Amino acid sequence: MSEKPLVISAPEPRSLDLIFSDDARTALHERYDIFECEAHEVATLSDHVLGEARYIIGQPPLDGAALAKLKSLRCIFNVESNLFLNMPYDEVFRRGIHVVTTGAVFAEPVAELGLGLALDLARSFTDADLLFREGKELWGGDGNGSARLLSGSEIGIIGFGDLGRALNRLLSGFRAKVRVFDPWQPASTLRDQGVEPANVETVLSQSDTVFVVASATSENQGFLGRESFASMRKGAAFILLSRAGVVDFEALMDAVRAGHIVAASDVFPEEPLALDHPVRTLPGFLRSAHRAGALDIAFKRMGDMVLEDMALLDQGLPPLKAKRAERETVSRMRSKPVTRN
């Protein structure tokens, strides 16, 4: 009979192979007994398995009866990272079971792509490379009509969770003035990070570059619309990295089409996108097919995060690496399920 704590593994749409490196996978099995199953099977596992399980990796649907049987449960590691309302969260929180998400692993890769896209919009190197391939390049200053620097510029960040912070860190060498709009963060927290708290109007109208890294919530669907883009500086750059739902995408395309702003986006109203969608050929718009976060190294960091938090929980300490779902906000998050890794 094993002395190891039991872990139920149902990580779809991820897999253990995706999120654990070979070394981490070995450590996982050395420290824990792993019971692997499909997410939909978890609620109907035997009383014994449910009763012994200390952790769940995944976000299986659970009803009250199943939860009641999960007597040893300390933490649900939601590696999908969006929260579905598929379990009785009130009771989960009442019992002090942690529900944690591992989406912070995507912050660094998304921030790097975001900075790259911002530099590209500032210097047009994608378009310039295309012209070069075709023998139509402009040399030196002749090709730099609209070129500008990020260094010393004014930058706006909308949303200051893990991703906003990662982005701000990458910007630290640019000596830029960074303003942040995040209604869920106290002003002093923002100031402590070296950024200036601001309302969304100021961020939009006073920035040379605006990064949108806000999570989708029940309150911010489409909150960046036609007037938002109109209020931006002529020639400014708008970079959308989190969720398409927070912007009025048609209005964004119109603002770019009119030449008022330039834009880049990693997310789209539908994914995959229709082959005839007009954004595909819109000049002044850089397109990335939801590739910002999904790097192998990011997925592997999920496994590391799970192992580090399990080690804390095993010692009777609260988890610190993954982000806890909160009673107050669990029902306000509105991201769509992940359908591909």
Next chain:
Amino acid sequence: MSEKPLVISAPEPRSLDLIFSDDARTALHERYDIFECEAHEVATLSDHVLGEARYIIGQPPLDGAALAKLKSLRCIFNVESNLFLNMPYDEVFRRGIHVVTTGAVFAEPVAELGLGLALDLARSFTDADLLFREGKELWGGDGNGSARLLSGSEIGIIGFGDLGRALNRLLSGFRAKVRVFDPWQPASTLRDQGVEPANVETVLSQSDTVFVVASATSENQGFLGRESFASMRKGAAFILLSRAGVVDFEALMDAVRAGHIVAASDVFPEEPLALDHPVRTLPGFLRSAHRAGALDIAFKRMGDMVLEDMALLDQGLPPLKAKRAERETVSRMRSKPVTRN
């Protein structure tokens, strides 16, 4: 009769309009009398003009006779920024006339483009945007087969003048391990900047990304050749930002063509480049048509630099903003003249 100090202006291939903002131009004229002429005319200006001139903006050819007449000369502001051996430098230095270059203004724009190109090579967003335009994009992790992070990676910088330092500053948020090869810099100076001094072999073989920002000198023509590229890590990125002369360009293309490394370059063996040059269509190679430095804001900073140093020199202090030509190295620099701004 004016009490203002006299400045001879012959800044070609720049112009006063290029390098001075409106405000700076106004300040220049308020503080100094400006005598404008062609560079080739300077040596034959009247004894009076030569005798009164405190500063020259430009790099006019001067012989010993003209220099002897420039009795009040304190500083030559070489705004072309490459040094030609078109004046008797020995005598210039003997008399304590400063010769200064303003090329440092290009460091920040070049570093920003360099970082952008590096992020592009790491994430292939130029190629991905092209595929997206054509309806062939790969979504999410499917498109990230070769994607990698700069954060936490190993980065090599070859040359650590103004440009290398600007690049290192931009990298400060990436928590990368940065190694530098620069035979003209003491090891302790490099360590004080937070980078690790290394020989060129180590920089090439131990980096995920290599930036070449070394000035061309009489000693480093073509010093990065076939063996250099072969010694690099499989899949590493090579980014050439300073002068094409320091690399064997054919060998670089071969290394990219073979799939051993990826590369980006802002400089080319001939500029403009032949329409049938094979680099134009080489996959794995990003091309920029010498656009890295030539931003309007950079040129305008030249004028600011000139004004700040003139103010110091007017007080009897040495110049501090522009970079001094040195007796020891003036004849070792080997950049080609600038033919366009």
Next chain:
Amino acid sequence: MSEKPLVISAPEPRSLDLIFSDDARTALHERYDIFECEAHEVATLSDHVLGEARYIIGQPPLDGAALAKLKSLRCIFNVESNLFLNMPYDEVFRRGIHVVTTGAVFAEPVAELGLGLALDLARSFTDADLLFREGKELWGGDGNGSARLLSGSEIGIIGFGDLGRALNRLLSGFRAKVRVFDPWQPASTLRDQGVEPANVETVLSQSDTVFVVASATSENQGFLGRESFASMRKGAAFILLSRAGVVDFEALMDAVRAGHIVAASDVFPEEPLALDHPVRTLPGFLRSAHRAGALDIAFKRMGDMVLEDMALLDQGLPPLKAKRAERETVSRMRSKPVTRN
């Protein structure tokens, strides 16, 4: 009838005047109705008052009956900052009532004093000033026999909560190698902060300066003892900033008396300390009478913190500024009550 939310205020040993600036106090009263009473009275307030109260400022003793009546309670702001087990925490947590502490305001003042004491131990400027007053000073290098730099040195930090982080931030300009021991923090969290995770033995034996900023818990009473000090480098500095309980104070004094290490402490086994306590005259030991944190500015930041978190809680969001008590650790904290501000 007021529409304002009700706050029960019983902040002893603090007072509203201590923790709120005039402006913050005004804002508090504008936004909330404040019911002020003694801590021991809270449990027996009228059902109406208890039923309406959204927040408690203070840490009053509460029994199950009182808690049951506190039907609207969202958060207890424990401004004493040590947690007493004077309320049914299980039920508090079950109901999702937040209990938060405001001790983080002390981190910056304590860190500044700690750095000052470390610089003093490195350069002996307190002792040197005394000699100077007496006409016995040694000039220049003659007085620097044991002087050393913090810059570039090896520094150990034991405990990496708010205080350890504040200290590490202050040290950022010193280019030191910083190792941290904190069994409650994952290694990757420490690495992300730029410090090296290490066990306590390594921190003690490989540091030129050791800062102890660990909270007292049920597990670390006296864990730094005779062997710990013996393992330190000859001449190293030991600086105690958090709680006297974590060290064997006699052993610490012996190590200083023997000339093996030098030390400074802001905390003592009894406070106030007996007039004949030998530490008062121990050479090589700097004494501070628990003055590290108790700055007016720190207390005033408590009030700001309370206001910012109330604003979040009013919006239905979780608090972010003050630190939450955790189910897992609430019973493991072991600091003594504060008896003076």
Next chain:
Amino acid sequence: MSEKPLVISAPEPRSLDLIFSDDARTALHERYDIFECEAHEVATLSDHVLGEARYIIGQPPLDGAALAKLKSLRCIFNVESNLFLNMPYDEVFRRGIHVVTTGAVFAEPVAELGLGLALDLARSFTDADLLFREGKELWGGDGNGSARLLSGSEIGIIGFGDLGRALNRLLSGFRAKVRVFDPWQPASTLRDQGVEPANVETVLSQSDTVFVVASATSENQGFLGRESFASMRKGAAFILLSRAGVVDFEALMDAVRAGHIVAASDVFPEEPLALDHPVRTLPGFLRSAHRAGALDIAFKRMGDMVLEDMALLDQGLPPLKAKRAERETVSRMRSKPVTRN
């Protein structure tokens, strides 16, 4: 016959043992032939020795005849670090012989002491330790009546050479607003270092702490006088680290005596100071007997600096580590000779 380059060593008041570590001393002798003599003997050494010498370590008096014989001389390493006008500098510069000083090694130790003294003035830990020894200590907030933070405060720095920069670096973790007055530095250089250029009046009147790190020149003797101190904020701290000559010391003591400001100084009008000098017992004044820079590690860095620059000069490159004397300013420096190390 040796192939090694010849070095004349006359480093008084330093000695080779003082400025070279064992390893550096070994390297020096491996690479060079060292001819050791007294400074006053150098000018009369044999034609052969003078003719062969590539470097001089020291600052010996030289007349035109001796200089003419020093045909191979490339660099004079002035390790005293103050420049005396004891050689024909015009001819030295005309010939392109570098004269370099090594005083930058003192910047880091002086900055660390300066920061320590500033923290002490802010928190009175020297006086508090004295009271503690005498059993008169005040506990907690009772002892913190005048305590304040450097973090987030306004700091002024007068002089922004190596020492000012080192100080600013140490302050980087304090998130302070730093204003700098330095008439020899362009405003943009200061801004690039993250500080705000200001005139001396603003620095004095708008700072909570003022550091004076300006070199003594022919223009700034006693430039900080009675009105300067009167213009400072009530309770502000004045810390003198460079040269006593730049302040009116009587006026400084009066301002402290009146309780208007507090002060610390490492330098005094006479050194050593009379036993009955009133500063010895002046409350509110911290005294350090010119101990700020004279650390063994600083002297040893002089030797490292000399070796690194010799290596550059041997390659035909200009020196980069030690600071060059400048034609324009050599006669404007006014520091007294060093009489002790």
